[in-house]
Amino acid sequence: MACKTISFFFFCFLFISIDSISSQQLSDTETDCSKRWIHIRRLPSRFNLDLLTNCSEYPIFDNFCPYLANHGLGPKTHNKSQSWYRSNPLLLELIFHRRMVEYPCLTSDPSQANAIYLPYYAAIDSLRYLYGPGVNNSMEHGLELYDYLQDNEGWIWSRNHGADHFLVMSRPALDFSQSVDVNPPIWGTSFLELPEFYNLTVLIVEGRAWPWQEQAVPYLTSFHPPNLGLLESWIKRVKASKRTTLLLFAGGGGAGSSPNIRRSIRNECENNSLSNSSDVYVNNGGGHDYYKMRKVCDIVDCSNGVCEHDPVRYMRPMLRATFCLQPPGDTPTRRSTFDGIIAGCIPVFFEEQSAKSQYGWHLPEEMYRDFAVFMPKEDIVFKGLRILDVLMGIPRDEVRRMRERVIELIPRVVYRKHGSSLDLRARKDAFDIAVEGALQRIHSRLKARDFDQ
Known part of the structure; x- marks a missing residue:
């Protein structure tokens, strides 16, 4: 035929x-x-x-x-x-x-x-x-x-x-x-x-x-390099990218009134005017290391599937972000976890089923603390834990080491x-x-x- x-x-x-x-x-x-x-x-x-x-x-x-x-x-x-x-x-x-x-x-x-x-x-x-x-x-x-x-x-x-x-x-x-x-x-x-x-x-x-x-x-x-040169060129770009946003959430949901982790993320980013901040103090051991950012929190609204086939919409913001929030949705895991890793953005998880107990072959569990941050969603939704406080409390040298480990993972999660x-x-x-x-x-x-x- x-x-x-x-x-x-x-x-x-x-x-x-x-x-x-x-x-x-x-x-x-x-x-x-x-x-x-x-x-x-x-x-x-x-x-x-x-x-x-x-x-x-x-x-x-x-x-x-x-x-x-x-x-x-x-x-x-x-x-x-x-x-x-x-x-x-x-x-x-x-x-x-x-x-x-x-x-x-x-x-x-x-x-x-x-x-x-x-x-x-x-x-x-x-x-x-x-x-x-x-x-x-x-x-x-x-x-x-x-x-x-x-x-x-x-x-x-x-x-x-x-x-x-x-x-x-x-x-x-x-x-x-x-x-x-x-x-x-x-x-x-x-x-x-x-x-x-x-x-x-x-x-x-x-x-x-x-x-x-x-x-x-x-x-x-969406990243499928055909040769080593293009893979290494991308990794070089990721390493050189200026991280002008502290934390980013790319996704939908959270617009309703019922308490859930996505709603809490939106409230923290929007209601406290964090997305308009420009100067951030980040804990560095016993003191404070002062540096400026254009945004503390950024949201890429991916409601109704608008991001699914348009990687430019979310990859550029991810390249500018230090931390990428990966809350569960209908199920614990997200494609966005791997988009963020490819962008060199440190993942922040709210359920262990989102990654730690899932991808042991590709994201070794023994390395989990080295490349990711974990906060129980219940502490944020019901106990008042602020995501920003946790992330700003991570010493800058540790953030740098975590990003290096994330970048090392890029070849392992790319097809x-x-x-x-x-x-x-x-x-x-x-x-x-x-x-x-x-x-x-x-x-x-x-x-x-x-x-x-």
Whole structure:
């Protein structure tokens, strides 16, 4: 079939690439593939690429057709841009699939693989249950995939009962964790509640606190450098950026009267006229270090999704800010956390589920105090703790050290562009760390199972 549409073109490219990579005998002797072999399970296109043809069918959610450009990175922010795109976070599954065909340790023989990658676009498929005609059948999400895995070369799945398989999901686990016994259905599908998938390793943008198989990976941002020079150029810009704003919140919500953390943030910034201040005293040990700022507090209003595909709207203010506030919304985590890190802005969290207990592979928990600030939201909303007082009490030297650690994290949370240069591939990005973590988890799981037997 001719590749006439963007999705069919991508489909043809993917599988030509897979055939090419899988059939070769990995001539690069510098690549150590010991315990790193991955087999990409071939799935019918109805489980991935065909789903992209429905990109405009869920108006309640969004029309994501414009963001399929550049193999899912989205259109460039401007014509001369080499690293910045209007990326849609939903398309992380597609981008992950595209990157997997470049993975250096692919094998066409599943019996020789240490892990099996399922290129199933679970979050995109979930749209028909969340916003489309399948809303009353959401407990069936995933059953068609399971039946296919059982009926077609079923030994690949059954030999380890799925414990050596992994996939990516680009929506929070809350959207996939409805009980299969709920009737009538409420929000979400039941994919993660199906016993058939309990052994599956799931790389997801936000996991729950208890299931072992869920591991949070960074949200997709808009920064996708194609070579090391452009990554280093951006980091140089981040280091040189003048931090003329003390704290920034980029987001929506908080406009109502009910007490919540976003409302408290807006009150502190607006009602006390902090955003108009120009001179700030910052605690520096026993004394005070005096320096001027244009703003103490800045708010970038991202209500109604106006920021989602316009990184310029929030990245420029983040480059000017010392601290970026990351309050929870409908769920604990935010894409903004990773936008802020890319801008060198120190994250301020109000729930441990927002990052500390989520992204341990990419944001090591032992480093948490070195690059982030934590304030319990209850202390702010109900006990009168002022965010400004806490942040102004941090010594300037400590702020400088925290920013340095944030900047060190930038390469770890970026999904570099597919087809990137060899020098950039030598640096682990968010994709590399996620795959490495999945392999280690699967290895540990299988080793423990063998020991129990």
